[in-house]
Amino acid sequence: MKRRERRATAKQGKPDPNVRANNNLAAVHAEVVDKMRAGRFLEAQLRCRQALEATPEDAELLHLMALVYLNAAEFDHAVEWASRAIRKDPKPSYLATLGTALQRSGRLEEASQVLDKAVQLKPDDAALWVSLGGVLEGLKRLSEAALCFQHALKLDPHHLAAAWGSAATLQQLGRLEEALVDCDLCERLQPNDALTATLRSMLLRGLKRFEESLADARRAHSLDPKNPDFCVNVGDALLWLDRVEEGLEWFERALELRPFLLSALESKGRALRRLHRLVEATAVYHQLRAIDPTNARLEFALATHHLWLGNFEAGWREREARWRVPGLPIHFPDGPGALWLGEESIAAKSILIYSDEGLGDAIQFTRYVPLLAAQGARVVLVVQDSLQDLLSTLPGVSLCLPHSSSTLPPVDFRCPATSLPLAFRTMLDTIPPPIRLSAPADRVSAWDERLGPRDRLRVGLVWSGSLTHPNDMNRSIALQSLTPILDVGATFVSLQKDPRPDDQAVLRERPEIIDLTAQLTDFRETAALVSCLDLVITVDTSTAHLAATMGCPTWIMLSRTPDFRWLVDRDDSPWYPAVRLFRQTETREYGSVIERVRAELFVAVGRAGDGAKQS
Structure with missing residues (x-):
């Protein structure tokens, strides 16, 4: 009906058929939505089909049918009906529905293309940017996803899903401080939410703010005490604080709520291992594999446990699962060969x-x-x-x-x-013997000259590893803690690359430690320096492997639950004849370890002195 005819009809007091159709559509929409909310999806579909019999090409009704199928989790049908609606009218809202249906059916690349088109058509719609961000996150295009969520927040600073998506994506990118800002925004937008408190706890843990992490984990549990996942998070927070027995109690509490919860069993296995309750830990790891035999992460955890116990046959075989575990710091390029x-x-x-x-x-x-x-x-x-x-x-x-x-x-x-x-x-x-690595003779001579007269035992020192290593807090030692060994009458040489600020201050105060590490440009230079030493005392770092492979006597100070290659309950290593192991008896307590090293070093210095006198 033309505009002039509609105006004339209105003047005559006759009902406008377009208005009546719109009113009918609104009524159908309301009725269908009510049925969907009640979970009566079949009735909702039938009502849509009845309406479509009258107007089979109505884009709004086609889209409504897509929404019914989407809410009923029939995603392929949702894709079909949303596509039909878009062919009639490519509205951004229809594209959003199609994108969501494609996403939930696992067709993420197609979903990203559809949603990208939607945001181009309606760039000021925060919800569309959030939907695109979610798909990109699923595709592991995390930097792009974060940008989408952050753009949505610029459009709508109070958009909860955008804040949550940004926090979660930034967490995966390792940008934890930024993620915490967005997590705090979630907290302001929706106070006292257990999931937000849990995410905040995990972010704080990554930032090594362990007491705060525990506080948020406890808060999440108090908000939803029947949720076993929150019990596990409290236990994990306690493990990071070395309160292992307490953590174990929380894992048991989670298992009471849900007896076969994988995360609770996995954390329980770790706790038992750290407590050296090895038979119980082994039983838990086998239980995990029985519950979920295709889970690569669990297979890898069991492999590590096997190797730690010296069960090499099973350990090496199951360790191949590492390639199926996302997020591990490993790399093996495809091809050639x-x-x-x-x-x-x-x-x-x-x-x-x-x-x-x-x-x-x-x-x-x-x-x-x-x-x-x-x-x-x-x-x-x-x-x-x-x-x-x-x-x-x-x-x-x-x-x-x-x-x-x-x-x-x-x-x-x-x-x-x-x-x-x-x-x-x-x-x-x-185990094959190590290859005796050696450095060029001219480099060895140069280092020997730098170190000066060889009138005392020369001892190399390494006290910390990489700050980004996940176990750094357990394996690294502050240099200040090593000062008790400096009075034994040896010449100490730093092999420590990139010392931390506190350690740099100690180095400046202790001139008896020769520090020429600025000249250690690569491992060949380090090998040349090690060739000039009589002994290397180190934590578990690559320098330990280098010195031991070169045949230099190497004393390694180990945490209570060290890397699998050092096995358990022994002070030697089948991998390296030159190695002696000094193990913690209590977690993160290196004092007794250092005292044992000091006592043995006194003996070594005495032997070196006796040998010098005899010569």
Whole structure:
């Protein structure tokens, strides 16, 4: 009906059919929404179909049907009906429904394209930006997702979902301080929310603000005390404070609420392991695997436990699950060559060994290179850039490349360095000896001259590892704590790269520690310096592996629950004949460890003095 005709009809007092249709549509919409809210989705679908019989091409009704299917979790049908609505009228709201349906059906790439079009059509709609952010987060395009959530907050500073999405995405990006700001905004927008308190607890834990983390975990539990997940979070917060027995009680409480909760069992296993209740811990890990046999994270946790106990056969095999665990700091590039785990002959073949984990791992597993060469393989070794010069001269290495290489050569096979023990079926009694690494003679002479007269025992010191290491708070020591050993009559040489501010202050106050670490530009220089030492005392770092591989006597101070390679309840290492292990008896208590080191160092200094007199 033309505008003039509608105006005439209105003057005559006749009802406008368009107004009547709109009123009917509004009534249908209200009726369908009521049925959806009541969970009566079949009735809602039937009512939509009745309305569509009269107007089968009505975009609003087509979209309403899409919403019914979306709320009924019939996502493929929702996609179909939303697409039909969009063909009639590509409204941003229809695109949003299609994007959500695609997202929930797992078609994330398509969802991102649809929602990107929606925000272009309506760029001032905060909800659309939040929807796009959620899809991008699912695609692990986290930086883009964070930008979407933050843009939504600019459009609507009180948008709770935008604040939550931004906080959660920034957490995954490791931008914890920024995430905490958005989490606090969530708290203001929706006070006393247990999920927000839990997220805040986790963020504070990542920032090493452990007491505050525990307070928020307890607050979340008080808001929802019947939720076992919040019990687990309290327990985890207590573990970070070394209140392991208390943490274990919270995991048991969670399991009372939900007997087979994986997160509670996993944390319980960790707690039992830290308490050295090893039989119970093993039982829990096996229970976890029985409950969820395809869970890679649980398989990897059990593998680590097996290796820690010396059960190498199961440990090496199950440790391959690490490639299916998201977020681990490991890397193994695709191709070239077929994956080799010891099954195929490598005689007259080329094999690429890639350092897939840390610097210490790369050094530890160099011992397998000669075994590969002995089988007739041409070995290409790819290692961290700082290790290339040192490891390029290893026996059996045909080519050594840095990680930064833009291309890798064509090879027949490839193997991650930390899978070599599996490939060689390594057991406790078949661990190959380390290769004796050595530094260039001219570099050794230069360092020997810098250190001055060799009139006392030369002792290298390393007291901390990487600040970003997840176990740093347990394995690193403040230099101030080591000062009791400085009076034993030895020459102390710092091997500590990047000392922390407090440690730098101690170094300035203790001139008896020779600190030339600014000249340690790579591991070859460090190896040259270690060659000039009689002993290295260190925490669990790559320098420990370097010194031990070189055959330098190496004393390693270990946390109560150290890395799996140091095993349990022994003061020697089957990996390194040159190593002595000094273990904590209580968590994070290095005082007794340092006292034992000091006592043994007195003995070593005395022996060195006796040897000098006899010579």
